[in-house]
Amino acid sequence: MINMRKVNILTFPREKHEKIDSLMRELQIRRINEEILDTLIFVEHPEIVTIGPKAKKENILPPKEFKSKFVDRGGGITWHGPGQLIVYPIFKWDLKDEVNTQLIIKKLEQWVISAFRDLNIIGDVDERMRGVWVGGNKIVSIGLSFLKWVSRHGLSINYDTPEGRVELLQGCGLDSGITSSLSARGYNITRIDLERSLLNSIYILGREID
Template sequence: MILLNTWVTLPTPLHNPKRNVRKAVSACHQSCRRCECYDLHKQLIPYQEAWLWQKSIVRTRHSLLDKDEDHSDVVIVLQHPPVFTLGTASSEEYLNFDVKNPPFAIHRTERGGEVTYHGPGQLVMYPIVNLRYHKMDLNWYLRSLEEVIIRVLSSTFYIKASRIEGLTGVWVGNQKIAAIGIRASRWITYHGLALNVTTDLAPFQHIVPCGIRDCQVGSLRGLLEEQSATTEDMILLDITYSSLLKEFSEVFQLSLHQASIPKFISSEESLTLVA
């Protein structure tokens, strides 16, 4: 056991979270498929910009796929300013507000799933993965994303998380701590998962999260406080981010390589990446 600060004692695996990522990268480096990692986990990236960025990467991957040159996957980790997003077939009956006067911006996207909330303190992971090199099965992919979160909570925080049959996401007891919504285009995935770490949960009261009535939403911060463990928000986000990368690389057998963050300029129709 080690002391992270004057308030919390957490397990030894948290002592140096970056070391866990380096070990995972090293173990996979020679034998695993390459994956470029864009680390924006300390930044608030407007949803529209991240969404357009993903679609731009997917278009590039399509062109590489056509030339049999798609040799690397991509993962982006970031936070968003407060925003509600809806899936392709989401129903507005799950919004507890007038859509003409929303408390936050709303985006209807092409991902699966119902309405959810993104905001500061929530780590969002967008894997852009070519399932031809993994398994061409969207159910397997969804369960694998759930497995990443379940492993993070178990290995780093000793918290037992689980699935609920027939639903997508991760629960701890009766609290949903992570939501998942994906899209695949020619077997290349985008959108992804959102894990509540230090998130203010109040905005979830404006919606029926994921279309599940009486669904309780939880956060990692809340679960740790139930165990009388607290730590600074940024430290907790850093620890969780590093654990997410470690477990993601192991579940998908990917060799992670930190990539330089491009400058991107977004518009309603397109996203231009500037080196």
């Protein structure tokens, strides 16, 4: 039987990106030092667009109407706001089959696809961009950074975002309108539904709830 790593769960209703970013940095160092278990954060942010190094280098910026912030995760620009569940795994990925960033991203994709399946949603990957897609629209974005194989940042899942906001952006370099939400695809899913399904499928990451 595979040994599962224990995971601690932290859940916040809605917090500013700056506050959670500071918390992630603290937890990352504590995880490196073996002071804490792997930790999974669930949260939503007030509206903000984060800009990764790729977008900054290519000068792909959001419209001025959006509050924005430069971050050090992989990827381009990503919208955050109400109706989007953010999932931050502060995990130590140093097991034999984990020390590879592409394999880690694939694991995270399969985790979400499994959780979606539990909600009768068919999710898949798409060669156009990493993440999870539903019916030709990108619903889940993934962007990570690592320090000594402990991850920071994570996944954003658009389940019921305000109409037209996430669609307005060229998310992660895709044409506007490609990134969308589950509600726009006709699914009536709550944040509680998503969290429950993700936790039910966490074994896919080789983890179990402490």
